[in-house]
Amino acid sequence: MAISVVIAIGGLLVAIHLRHEIHWGDAPTWTAAVAAVVAGIYAVKTFTSQNEQLKEQQDYISKQSELIEQQMEVITLERDERRSAQARQVILAPRPVALDPEKPGYFRAAAVVENGSDSPIKAASLNFGSIPASSARLTRISQSGTDTRETVASIPVPVVGPGVRFLFEVWHTSVDLLRGEAPSVTFEDAAGRHWTLDEHQDLKLVLSRPTAS
Structure with a gap:
């Protein structure tokens, strides 16, 4: 995330340089813009991280469900074996x-x-x-x-x-x-x-x- 913030700030500085002049009266506006960019990057990173965690949880639940089904099959077979033994x-x-x-x-x-x-x-x-x-x-x-x-x-x-x-x-x-x-x-x-x-x-x-x- 730090690299993304640096790139965003660097892009803003380049844009300012290309304009050949800085209107210091607009500094609060630029600061707000930088903050918005940083917040956007953070939001994207957070969303991506949450999606990855959700996918990991879904994969874990899926594997656990398969394991439980296999265990239930074994239990059913053993129960039927005992039940029909005589x-x-x-x-x-x-x-x-x-x-x-x-x-x-x-x-x-x-x-x-x-x-x-x-x-x-x-x-x-x-x-x-x-x-x-x-x-x-x-x-x-x-x-x-x-x-x-x-x-x-x-x-x-x-x-x-x-x-x-x-x-x-x-x-x-x-x-x-x-x-x-x-x-x-x-x-x-x-x-x-x-x-x-x-x-x-x-x-x-x-x-x-x-x-x-």
């Missing part, structure tokens, strides 16, 4: 649709739901597309590797304990209808959240418990 250990394994020898003329669709977590899940029910399962049985794997079916349970199954498997079944006279319906299970985790899981192990949180069909 539900992701539930497994849905569909069985091939086949003619049921115990029910002549009927085909059976079945799927096994296994709770692989260390806490129980509740209110487990399974649909084959729009067709609700009509039977649920507690199952165990025998030494020969086949399912041993035990205890028929109501649907939704009130409680599926840790490591427990349930076989859900439905029967229909149309094999094409059953083969065209994909199974999905809904259940409640230990924290009271409701989930749906399909045959591809695609897990989704549901906001409200689906009404029974």
Whole structure:
């Protein structure tokens, strides 16, 4: 700013010199002019400085906002990971649709739901597309590797304990209808959240418990 003031005063002196004479009676006018020039230069400098400070503040706020957004994304991911930790250990394994020898003329669709977590899940029910399962049985794997079916349970199954498997079944006279319906299970985790899981192990949180069909 000092250089600008010197240049301004120098310009005024040169102008006076070029006029070859000084009217001392106009000295107050020249003094006021110099003061006005100095004030103008100061105002411009101040305005420029304030703009630079404002830009620096805006850049800082922008970077802080980006940082906060990144932190919120991490927090959201960690929260979702914790929230779905138990539900992701539930497994849905569909069985091939086949003619049921115990029910002549009927085909059976079945799927096994296994709770692989260390806490129980509740209110487990399974649909084959729009067709609700009509039977649920507690199952165990025998030494020969086949399912041993035990205890028929109501649907939704009130409680599926840790490591427990349930076989859900439905029967229909149309094999094409059953083969065209994909199974999905809904259940409640230990924290009271409701989930749906399909045959591809695609897990989704549901906001409200689906009404029974």
